Amino acid sequence: MRAIPATDCFAFNKGDRSGKRGGPVELRQIQYFVAVAEELHFGRAAERLHIGQPAVSQQVRRLERELRTQLFDRSSRTVTLTPVGQALLPEGRELLKALDVFAAKARRLATQSEATFRVGISSALGGRLDDFLDALPGRGAGTRFEFQTLDARTRLEEVRAGRLDAAFIRGIDSAPGLRLLTLWYDPLVVALPASHPLARHGVLHLADLAGLPLRMAPRTDNPVLFDTVLAACRKAGFEPTLGPPSTGLQDTLAEIGAGAPGWTLMYPTAAGTVSSRRIALLPLDGDPITICMFLAVRETADPERLEVLTETSAQVRRKVARELRQSRQPE
Numbered sequence: 001m002r003a004i005p006a007t008d009c010f011a012f013n014k015g016d017r018s019g020k021r022g023g024p025v026e027l028r029q030i031q032y033f034v035a036v037a038e039e040l041h042f043g044r045a046a047e048r049l050h051i052g053q054p055a056v057s058q059q060v061r062r063l064e065r066e067l068r069t070q071l072f073d074r075s076s077r078t079v080t081l082t083p084v085g086q087a088l089l090p091e092g093r094e095l096l097k098a099l100d101v102f103a104a105k106a107r108r109l110a111t112q113s114e115a116t117f118r119v120g121i122s123s124a125l126g127g128r129l130d131d132f133l134d135a136l137p138g139r140g141a142g143t144r145f146e147f148q149t150l151d152a153r154t155r156l157e158e159v160r161a162g163r164l165d166a167a168f169i170r171g172i173d174s175a176p177g178l179r180l181l182t183l184w185y186d187p188l189v190v191a192l193p194a195s196h197p198l199a200r201h202g203v204l205h206l207a208d209l210a211g212l213p214l215r216m217a218p219r220t221d222n223p224v225l226f227d228t229v230l231a232a233c234r235k236a237g238f239e240p241t242l243g244p245p246s247t248g249l250q251d252t253l254a255e256i257g258a259g260a261p262g263w264t265l266m267y268p269t270a271a272g273t274v275s276s277r278r279i280a281l282l283p284l285d286g287d288p289i290t291i292c293m294f295l296a297v298r299e300t301a302d303p304e305r306l307e308v309l310t311e312t313s314a315q316v317r318r319k320v321a322r323e324l325r326q327s328r329q330p331e
Contacts, residue, residue, distance in 0.1 A: 027099065029063040031073060032056050033085075034092045040079050060313040118146045120167030124249075126269030128184065128293070128320070129168075135315040137308060159296050165295045166309065170267075171224045179295040179301070181313040181330065184320035187288035188229075189281050192263040193256055199258065199280035201244035206236040206284055213243030215252050225291060229265060232289045253279055 035045040035058065046053040064071050064161055071085035081089065121129065133145075150158065155167035160177050170186070190204055198208055214233075219226040224292075233240045243262045246252040250273075252264050257278030266274075295313055297306060 024067055025063065026059075027040070027095075029059050029066075030092050032059045032097055033063055034096060036072065037081055037089045037092070039068065040081075042079065085240075105216060111151060115165070116144045116146055118148070119157055120150050120166045120169075121147050122152070122155075122168060123149055123172075124267050124270035125168060126272060128269055128316075131316050131319055132183070132312065135312045135319070136307075137312075147201050152179045155180040156296060158295060162298070164306060165297070165301075165305075169294050170291050171222045172294070175296055177299055178296045179299050180296055181301065181310055183293045183295050183313050184317050185290040185292050185325065186267045186269065187283070187290050189268050189283050190263055191253060191256065191266050191274070191279055191281055193261075194261065194278050194280040195259075196280070199282070201282060203285045204282045205286065206289075207238060210236075210238035210240070212241075214240040214258065215243045215246050215262045215264040217247075218245045228291060229289060249273075256284070264311045267291070296319060 008228075020174070032045065032049065035048050036042055039045045039048065040270065042057055042060075044052050049056065052317045058069065069084045070082050073080045073082055136143075148158075148164065150167075152169055152171065154173075155164065155169055155174055156178065157163040159167045168183070169180075172180070190209065192199060192212065194210075198204060198210075200209075210233075214229070216222075216226065218227060230240065243260075246264060249264075249266060249270065253274060253276065256262055256264065257276045266281075274281060295309060297309060301309075
């Protein structure tokens with residue numbers, strides 16, 4: 001522990017039976033007392049504290065005067081603790097330990113308040129990014145955020161390399177070297193031509209789409225999404241006919257809106273990007289097809305930051321689940 005400046009003190013006034021009170025005890029006096037008690041030698045204690053021996057002797061005697069008790073028995077050759085000194089030594093150690101904890105936490109909080117939190121995002125987060133920021137302690141006050149819109153693979157690579165602190169990521173079930181914190185489950189919505197008779201329905205059964213080609217990214221690009229959608233179709237009783245692979249959501253929507261037969265699935269947070277009147281967006285009835293959104297962080301992330309992000313993710317997850325339950329309740 002560092003030597004404590006003379007100005008660092010706290011009010012510890014001890015009164016005697018006559019009502020008289022001693023002066024304030026300084027933290028450095030407690031530090032000097034503990035050092036001498038552990039070394040049982042004023043010279044070695046002074047060396048340990050990197051100060052002169054007279055200063056140590058002076059402050060210990062001053063402490064004894066202010067406490068109105070003797071802490072050490074001194075002779076020309078030996079120094080021993082008195083019974084009072086032995087009784088106070090554990091308390092002195094605890095006090096210095098508490099001071100170290102206090103100072104370390106203060107430094108850590110100061111560092112965090114000045115820190116920049118770098119996050120990789122996709123272009124289809126919508127209001128869910130607001131939900132995440134709102135769930136942070138103090139709504140993220142004191143932290144400067146940097147957001148980078150990157151493809152999924154690059155986001156994960158940047159987190160592993162330490163160039164990002166976290167990343168929003170879908171369509172994976174594991175990521176070596178990273179911890180995946182569950183944020184929410186996206187119920188996919190159907191996009192199909194507005195001119196199609198099914199577009200007049202309020203909601204769709206997945207089986208209603210059996211006769212239309214399914215437009216989606218190939219399995220090599222997004223295996224979790226591909227497998228999840230095909231499993232849902234088979235559960236609904238049909239094997240989907242796969243149309244031309246989707247090379248990008250906006251391109252696929254443009255082709256469907258232009259009259260190409262087919263349907264695709266998209267995240268509800270991306271629904272606001274659809275401006276064409278030629279596209280109809282419809283929810284699915286029954287069990288929704290869901291894809292999990294994670295927050296990816298390094299396994300070696302700071303434990304306190306990881307604890308904060310874990311609790312923040314849990315709050316977002318509860319909020320989104322509550323909203324989805326309410327949206328599915330009949331009017």
